[in-house]
Amino acid sequence: MMAEMMLGEYDYTRPRRGEIREAVILSIGENDVVVDLGAKRDGIISPRDLQQVDVELREGLEVGDRIPVAILRTWGDEDGIPVSLSRGLQQQDWLRAETLLESGEVVEAEVMEFNRGGVIVSFGRLNGFVPNSHLGALPSGSRQGRDQDPKAELVGRTLTLAVIEVNQPRRRLVLSKRAADRRRRHEVLEELQEGQVRKGVVRNLVDFGAFVDLGGIDGLIHISELDWQHVDRPGDVLSVGEEVEVEVLSVDRERERIGLSRKRLLPDPWSTVTGTLAEGQVVDGTVTSVVSFGLFVDIGSGVEGLVHTSEMAGHDPQSIQAGAQVAVQVLQIDHSQHQIALRLEDVFAEPDEWSNGEAAQAAEDADEGADAEVGEDAEEGADAEEGEETGDSGDIGDVWDLEATDRTGDDEDLNEPEQA
Numbered sequence: 490m491m492a493e494m495m496l497g498e499y500d501y502t503r504p505r506r507g508e509i510r511e512a513v514i515l516s517i518g519e520n521d522v523v524v525d526l527g528a529k530r531d532g533i534i535s536p537r538d539l540q541q542v543d544v545e546l547r548e549g550l551e552v553g554d555r556i557p558v559a560i561l562r563t564w565g566d567e568d569g570i571p572v573s574l575s576r577g578l579q580q581q582d583w584l585r586a587e588t589l590l591e592s593g594e595v596v597e598a599e600v601m602e603f604n605r606g607g608v609i610v611s612f613g614r615l616n617g618f619v620p621n622s623h624l625g626a627l628p629s630g631s632r633q634g635r636d637q638d639p640k641a642e643l644v645g646r647t648l649t650l651a652v653i654e655v656n657q658p659r660r661r662l663v664l665s666k667r668a669a670d671r672r673r674r675h676e677v678l679e680e681l682q683e684g685q686v687r688k689g690v691v692r693n694l695v696d697f698g699a700f701v702d703l704g705g706i707d708g709l710i711h712i713s714e715l716d717w718q719h720v721d722r723p724g725d726v727l728s729v730g731e732e733v734e735v736e737v738l739s740v741d742r743e744r745e746r747i748g749l750s751r752k753r754l755l756p757d758p759w760s761t762v763t764g765t766l767a768e769g770q771v772v773d774g775t776v777t778s779v780v781s782f783g784l785f786v787d788i789g790s791g792v793e794g795l796v797h798t799s800e801m802a803g804h805d806p807q808s809i810q811a812g813a814q815v816a817v818q819v820l821q822i823d824h825s826q827h828q829i830a831l832r833l834e835d836v837f838a839e840p841d842e843w844s845n846g847e848a849a850q851a852a853e854d855a856d857e858g859a860d861a862e863v864g865e866d867a868e869e870g871a872d873a874e875e876g877e878e879t880g881d882s883g884d885i886g887d888v889w890d891l892e893a894t895d896r897t898g899d900d901e902d903l904n905e906p907e908q909a
Contacts, residue, residue, distance in 0.1 A: 502527070504526060505563065510526055510560065510577075512527075513525045513554070514553060514555075521533050522539065522550065526558075532558055533572065538574055542578065546578075559573045559580065560572055579615060582612060582613035583655065590653070590654075595649050597647050597649055600644050602644060606620060608643055616662070617662040619648070623665035623668065649673065651669040651672060678740065678745060683738065683740060687735055688732060689732070691729050694724050708747030709746075714748075715727070717756075717757065735751055736754055738753075766819050768819055771834055772788050774787055774815055776809060779809060782797060783800075784815075794829030796833045800830075815837065
């Protein structure tokens with residue numbers, strides 16, 4: 490019995506230098522903190538070590554709390570074994586970094602400073618490093634001038650990062666913004682569904698539309714989906730940095746392409762304009778684009794109709810420029826498909842009546858008005874041209890789809906570069 494009691498009294502694991510142990514606070518004095526290490530001797534946390542701990546955590550310590558400590562050495566004075574709370578807490582951050590590396594989860598970290606190789610971020614009580622090659626796009630401008638390193642603009646900002654390397658013996662913690670962006674893109678792509686309404690921020694304006702950040706991945710609002718009114722330049726409708734609400738038209742997860750629409754969330758002028766129209770009525774309009782199979786004419790508030798080549802009344806379509814004022818007769822209105830078939834009655838301004846400058850501007854506007862719809866544009870444009878070759882305009886739906894037909898005869902899609 491006595492032997493068992495003696496064995497129980499000395500049943501402990503000998504501390505090793507560098508080991509991390511969970512300790513229990515026994516007392517908190519003015520100059521130190523005494524902790525139970527589960528060994529023959531207690532551990533002592535020095536005032537200097539306590540100063541390296543967050544003030545909030547330090548002031549919240551109480552007797553009985555369990556805290557992680559690092560064994561500094563296995564020998565000491567009569568008071569106990571020197572241990573470090575700050576290093577013990579750092580070990581928790583190393584373990585957290587290992588967990589993030591394995592799980593692939595992202596973390597937010599503030600940029601503290603920068604150097605030639607990258608930026609240094611705060612990761613709990615550790616410093617992490619993000620190399621230049623893993624930063625992604627840097628700010629294009631600098632408040633301090635062109636000679637200022639663009640990474641200076643990142644100091645004080647919070648970045649979303651992924652842990653890509655953890656080497657505690659070398660105290661090496663490497664993170665990546667590019668890897669985090671890739672993971673975020675994948676998550677957003679999985680979430681997106683056609684017909685969803687999302688909010689985003691305009692990141693870039695190009696000739697054929699606007700790129701919108703949906704929270705990790707950019708989608709394209711083609712110029713034809715910006716507004717019901719004819720838009721010559723995306724900058725006339727949107728500006729970089731503006732928040733915009735969009736509808737998701739298409740999601741190509743394999744190619745990471747997203748088609749968006751702004752106009753479909755705006756009031757549709759179709760009912761207002763067509764409510765006063767009747768078949769056989771002659772109205773004035775403006776040519777918005779000229780294609781091989783006819784003319785698109787705006788007859789009011791962005792509502793367009795198609796004058797097929799078979800309804801040109803002897804006019805050569807190539808002699809009519811975008812921007813020309815014309816008179817057209819309404820042949821057919823398809824409310825279900827939002828399509829209007831027109832016949833050209835008169836052209837109020839022939840190209841030779843314009844100044845050279847006006848003609849050049851009209852030609853430029855025609856180019857910029859070219860559609861690049863996602864999906865079935867090429868197919869539907871081909872169908873329309875087939876109708877032209879046979880000389881039979883047929884039903885309005887056989888000739889022209891107001892929402893999908895490519896007005897240039899060329900197919901652009903979301904393969905366009907994401908940044909201009």
